[in-house]
Amino acid sequence: MAEFHVTFHPGGPAAAAPSAKELEAEDPYELVGLTFEVPPDHDVDLLMARTFVEEYALMGYSRPALRKLFETPFYAGTHDILVRRGPAYVDSVLDEVFGAEVPGDEAGEASAGAAPADEGTSRG
Amino acid sequence: MAKVYNWQLGREMEYPYAGGDRERQFAAVFNINRCIACQTCTMACKSTWTHYPGQELMFWNNVETKPYGGYPRSWDAKLLEMQETLDPGGQNWAGTGQADVRSPYGRFDGKTIFETANGTSERVTGYLPDDDEWKAPNNGEDHGTKMGPDGAKLPVHQGWFFYLQRICNHCSYPACLAACPRNAIYKRKEDGIVLIDQERCRGYRKCVAACPYKKSMYRPTTRTSEKCIACYPRIEGQDPISDGVPMETRCMASCIGKIRMQGLVQVEADATWTHDPRNPIYYMVHVEKVALPLYPQFGTQPNIYYIPPRWAPREYLRQMFGPGVDAAIEKYANPSRELLALLQLFRATREVIFAFDVIPGPVAQTLNVGGRSRTIYDDTVVGYDAKGREVARVKVVEPVVTRPGSINSI
Ligand code: SF4
Ligand code: SF4
Numbered sequence: 416m417a418e419f420h421v422t423f424h425p426g427g428p429a430a431a432a433p434s435a436k437e438l439e440a441e442d443p444y445e446l447v448g449l450t451f452e453v454p455p456d457h458d459v460d461l462l463m464a465r466t467f468v469e470e471y472a473l474m475g476y477s478r479p480a481l482r483k484l485f486e487t488p489f490y491a492g493t494h495d496i497l498v499r500r501g502p503a504y505v506d507s508v509l510d511e512v513f514g515a516e517v518p519g520d521e522a523g524e525a526s527a528g529a530a531p532a533d534e535g536t537s538r539g
Numbered sequence: 540m541a542k543v544y545n546w547q548l549g550r551e552m553e554y555p556y557a558g559g560d561r562e563r564q565f566a567a568v569f570n571i572n573r574c575i576a577c578q579t580c581t582m583a584c585k586s587t588w589t590h591y592p593g594q595e596l597m598f599w600n601n602v603e604t605k606p607y608g609g610y611p612r613s614w615d616a617k618l619l620e621m622q623e624t625l626d627p628g629g630q631n632w633a634g635t636g637q638a639d640v641r642s643p644y645g646r647f648d649g650k651t652i653f654e655t656a657n658g659t660s661e662r663v664t665g666y667l668p669d670d671d672e673w674k675a676p677n678n679g680e681d682h683g684t685k686m687g688p689d690g691a692k693l694p695v696h697q698g699w700f701f702y703l704q705r706i707c708n709h710c711s712y713p714a715c716l717a718a719c720p721r722n723a724i725y726k727r728k729e730d731g732i733v734l735i736d737q738e739r740c741r742g743y744r745k746c747v748a749a750c751p752y753k754k755s756m757y758r759p760t761t762r763t764s765e766k767c768i769a770c771y772p773r774i775e776g777q778d779p780i781s782d783g784v785p786m787e788t789r790c791m792a793s794c795i796g797k798i799r800m801q802g803l804v805q806v807e808a809d810a811t812w813t814h815d816p817r818n819p820i821y822y823m824v825h826v827e828k829v830a831l832p833l834y835p836q837f838g839t840q841p842n843i844y845y846i847p848p849r850w851a852p853r854e855y856l857r858q859m860f861g862p863g864v865d866a867a868i869e870k871y872a873n874p875s876r877e878l879l880a881l882l883q884l885f886r887a888t889r890e891v892i893f894a895f896d897v898i899p900g901p902v903a904q905t906l907n908v909g910g911r912s913r914t915i916y917d918d919t920v921v922g923y924d925a926k927g928r929e930v931a932r933v934k935v936v937e938p939v940v941t942r943p944g945s946i947n948s949i
Contacts, residue, residue: 451606453852459699462850475903475936512906
């Protein structure tokens with residue numbers, strides 16, 4: 416698992432080695448967590464990957480542009496998924512959204528039918 | 540206690556005051572799915588309203604990481620626990636959502652924070668957080684987990700989490716107002732904004748304890764409580780650059796992730812919303828039902844609506860946003876053509892948008908979204924201000940500019 420490192424040097428490089436300190440639960444500034452049971456079938460990587468891909472694809476992003484979001488380490492959320500699950504996993508998500516032929520066009524056509532041909536909307 | 544109608548609960552409820560005159564209500568939609576927790580909104584607010592002595596720990600806008608601590612720490616977990624103790628096993632929803640504006644999520648059968656206070660010396664169930672609990676606007680996310688020779692390490696989340704953007708909800712039945720023994724808090728009929736009269740306030744902090752969202756805060760230097768004022772000079776159209784029409788608040792207008800859209804909706808005497816599907820906020824809340832109130836079960840009828848994060852466990856989300864969560868996520872993940880276009884109108888202008896239209900465009904691409912094939916159209920969405928003038932025109936397909944790697948350094 417990759418971790419971000421923020422390096423700072425108070426007082427210059429000579430003073431740049433603070434002693435390593437482990438997390439102490441009673442430190443009021445430490446992370447205060449709540450625990451929740453996560454359903455066993457809750458694959459958070461898949462849900463996140465699909466969120467990233469579909470959010471952008473719905474705004475017209477292409478498959479190659481989205482693949483880049485996973486490859487570039489500066490996009491930490493997407494890149495983490497690629498590092499953790501591997502390129503084939505990412506490709507399978509991209510395949511699913513961009514590649515597969517499935518019947519029906521529910522939201523798109525239904526709404527297109529409701530909108531007049533030239534302009535305006537059916538609301539009101 | 541008077542009886543008032545709370546449409547988010549689908550029933551009448553007890554409240555200390557009968558409803559007053561209402562014309563319009565300040566409301567907003569926050570799309571959790573797009574927030575990057577940059578805290579630009581937080582700093583836009585802080586640098587405008589709360590950078591004076593005594594306001595150091597005061598964040599009228601904050602963005603917190605769920606399900607961590609929150610600001611103040613564990614505010615929601617604490618109140619949920621108190622409500623469960625006072626109404627054991629009772630905090631449940633019944634029935635199914637109706638098509639009308641009076642009970643879109645079914646009926647909440649449990650007791651609200653006003654009802655669990657019945658028979659006690661308080662008007663509202665709540666608590667006063669310790670000073671320590673207000674220390675950070677995003678406890679957890681913004682704290683290093685480990686110091687080492689290589690520097691400080693920031694947390695890397697491996698489980699699910701999401702960011703929750705929080706301001707005062709300018710509630711239709713404000714708990715802060717209900718609890719104030721001095722009647723120092725009032726709700727304006729022209730826009731529903733809830734304000735604390737600083738002349739009348741004596742700093743008893745009843746509002747701080749009562750607000751379930753912990754958005755009323757005490758300022759020791761003035762010995763009064765303060766809260767978000769919804770940037771009311773902007774809402775009134777007083778800002779010189781807005782040409783007399785309502786303008787969105789600082790936190791909304793500065794949103795980097797384009798997750799926020801604020802509006803004003805027409806309301807009836809019973810605080811239900813007047814039918815107006817051309818109003819973008821009305822459309823998302825009542826037509827698409829894609830945006831939901833935060834902890835509606837508390838009973839204040841809050842007016843910030845959230846598009847829930849599609850990746851978080853549903854049970855957690857149902858407790859936070861009520862029973863409308865599954866339908867809202869379904870709508871969001873596979874949006875109608877109109878909703879998809881409207882989502883692009885977020886942050887396209889700083890004027891408050893009172894109406895929008897969608898002009899059909901050509902096919903952009905075909906995708907498999909949520910297991911179903913669908914066509915994406917490059918429609919155009921147009922927004923209009925309070926005077927009916929066009930103030931924004933954007934397309935569904937987002938323009939992409941790729942900088943060459945050689946100059947791609949910040
Ligand atoms: S400015 Fe927008 S994207 Fe940034 S933290 Fe605030 S709500 Fe989230
Ligand atoms: S969120 Fe809190 S401070 Fe704001 S109106 Fe509601 S009860 Fe009052």
